Amino acid sequence: MSESTVSNRRGRALRIAAGVAVLLALAGYLVAQYVTGGGGAPRCTVRPAEGDGATYEISPEQAVNAATISAVGTSRGLPERAVTIALATALQESALRNIKHGDRDSLGLFQQRPSQGWGTEKQILDPGYSAGKFYEYLEKVPGYSRLPLTVAAQRVQRSGFPQAYAKHEPDAALLAAALTGRSPASLTCTAARDAQVGKPADVRAALVRDFGSDVLPGTRAVGAGATANLGGSTAKATVTVPVPTQAAGVAGTARGAGGERRGWELAHWAVAHSSALRIERVTYGGRVWTAGDSGKAWSEAKGAASGPAEVRISTAQ
Known part of the structure; x- marks a missing residue:
């Protein structure tokens, strides 16, 4: 076999290997785009309430x-x-x-x-x-x-x-x-698309851990590694968090000044935890955030929308 023939075969093999590598890289990229909703790794974005300015x-x-x-x-x-x-x-x-x-x-x-x-x-x-x-x-x-x-x-x-x-x-x-809820509908997160389900009991436990027992009636505060007495059915995919008319919260604002700010505080908390707790949907005050929409923005809720008296947190099923 001539030296030129061997060289040509080696060159062809290298080109094939390079082509396979490119195809594998492309396939990996497409899988990543599908899994993350087309926007790379899951991210959370905070925007000013007025919609302009730095994010x-x-x-x-x-x-x-x-x-x-x-x-x-x-x-x-x-x-x-x-x-x-x-x-x-x-x-x-x-x-x-x-x-x-x-x-x-x-x-x-x-x-x-x-x-x-x-x-x-x-x-x-x-x-x-x-x-x-x-x-x-x-x-x-x-x-x-x-x-x-x-x-x-x-x-x-x-x-x-x-x-x-x-x-x-x-x-x-x-x-x-x-x-803290002062800036409504200003936090959004993208979420990975996968088959993992969310557990409402985990959402309840995390709420009580961060906010204390008052956040969910019928529960008690828990420390790290402890288990909450969550009450109610853990099989339901939606956790409803009541928002008191006079909500305890940020001093001089939510405390004694109405619960709308408290509601947005709870709603944004849920969005921030969406990847960790597999939260798929958060509804409050006629607005809804949905992980299935890549979490890019809050939109107007249709149908049985949550009002100012409660925040609804739905986990992936």
């Missing part, structure tokens, strides 16, 4: 942690400013990820240190606990809501880079406005 995009993991931080703050009766400070701090310290490492023995969302009295490793790695400890220290800072964000955060964190918190304030403020 902010985060991952589902970050959205869950942000929603928990916000829920813990409002459940303590704290103002939106406190939630903004907490979110900016967590963005700087951990990028809103519950990480198991850091400087020296720092852990979790706020990089709190067991050796400095913040709690045990297990406690600090519980987002609800770590957020609660942050707020506990923040509340001890005189006039924290009137201080520059960097000053208030530094009084709690004692960071070596206190000015770093400032760069996160715009994004944290946008997040806080949505997650």
Whole structure:
């Protein structure tokens, strides 16, 4: 066999291999597009209520942690400013990820240190606990809501880079406005298309964990790893969360000022947890978010729409 024939065969084999690689890559891309609804990996987007201005995009993991931080703050009766400070701090310290490492023995969302009295490793790695400890220290800072964000955060964190918190304030403020319910229909998430079903019992347990027992009548608060006495049927795909006319929530706003803001707080919490809890649909105040529509926007609800008295959270079945 001539050298040129061998060379031609090798060249042909290389071209075939390259072609197969391209086809496999294309197939993988198409599968990914199908699974995620055509928009890449699942993401959550926060938009200003007025519909213009800068948007902010985060991952589902970050959205869950942000929603928990916000829920813990409002459940303590704290103002939106406190939630903004907490979110900016967590963005700087951990990028809103519950990480198991850091400087020296720092852990979790706020990089709190067991050796400095913040709690045990297990406690600090519980987002609800770590957020609660942050707020506990923040509340001890005189006039924290009137201080520059960097000053208030530094009084709690004692960071070596206190000015770093400032760069996160715009994004944290946008997040806080949505997650505390002041900015209606401003948080949306895309969700992966898969066959996993959601469990209403998990939704109820997560609501009680983040907001406390008052969020669902007939339940009791649970700690990390505990089981809630959820009551009612867990077979139903929809969890209905009542929104009191006078809702306890953000100090000076939802507390004693009507429940609409509380309703949007709960609705946005559910959307933020949509990937983690396999939530397919959230309805509130005549608006609906649906994962099947790639979660791009809230739309007008048709048929038996949820009004201002309740939030309906439907899991994938």
